Amino acid sequence: MTTRNMEDYLEAIWNLQDKKGYVKAKDIAERLEVSRPSVSGMIKKLSENNYILYEKYGGIVFTEKGKKLAQKIKKRHNLFVEFLKIIGVSEQNAQTDACRLEHDVSPETITCLLEFVEFISLLPESSKWKEYFQEYLKKKDML
Amino acid sequence: MTTRNMEDYLEAIWNLQDKKGYVKAKDIAERLEVSRPSVSGMIKKLSENNYILYEKYGGIVFTEKGKKLAQKIKKRHNLFVEFLKIIGVSEQNAQTDACRLEHDVSPETITCLLEFVEFISLLPESSKWKEYFQEYLKKKDML
DNA sequence: AAATAAAGTTAGGTATACCTAATAAAGATA
């Protein structure tokens, strides 16, 4: 089983891989704001659980299993960010809140949220729901 | 500072208080599916942090501070449940997922979610957004 | 190539939260 934390590290590694093309323990530490020993420990754990391939002082490479999981986590993260932005949360809070929300949610909720976000995104311009929503918020402000 | 766990216990105590009129450590243990020693430990901690008043082998009473926090947590929980139900999650999953989602979310997200749920709930019947949404899901099913 | 700097690991320790087994207190019943 994967813990919340393993998921966070996998996601961080995925993002670094994506951005820099390689992954250094130091960068993981910086991104997650933890100490380097903490990263060492988690790398060992992820390696033992076959999410990554790793040799001491060497590089980090995803296994198929790890890649699949990392992608899944990343998708879930983006889904939450998208939703949060739809309801008006700022980019920054959307990012940090998504990191917290994305764990331990039932598959049903993921599916529903996905469909809801899709539905909203695909609404025709003419529906104007967003304008209505903003108008609603404005009215509330004035009370 | 309160941890995620303290919040879970406070919420459980609040709900039991509400339902039975009094709170026994045993009931907390059952509701949260933890052992009774775990409950003893948390009761001690909550008491030390002035969220509840407690004496060994005695009853549990909220302080003002504890009451306020418990209410806040409960409201947040209900907000998530409401939202999850709007997007079509079953009552049961909505309840369990809300328990997980309700922690560590930024105030901005709470506000946005609240306003969004309010907005959706107050839409006139004539808006028919729900029908559109269901129709959208049905069409997807058929692909 | 040797010295220095940077990156990674190990050792040892903290905090949270959990558990089982054993013990103590309270409450119910014979």
Next chain:
DNA sequence: TATCTTTATTAGGTATACCTAACTTTATTT
């Protein structure tokens, strides 16, 4: 009231995840 049952606590131990300080390995510079 004494016994038995239920409930609560303490003792002792596990697992996760974190930290600092000390050490090792790798990489860079001179």
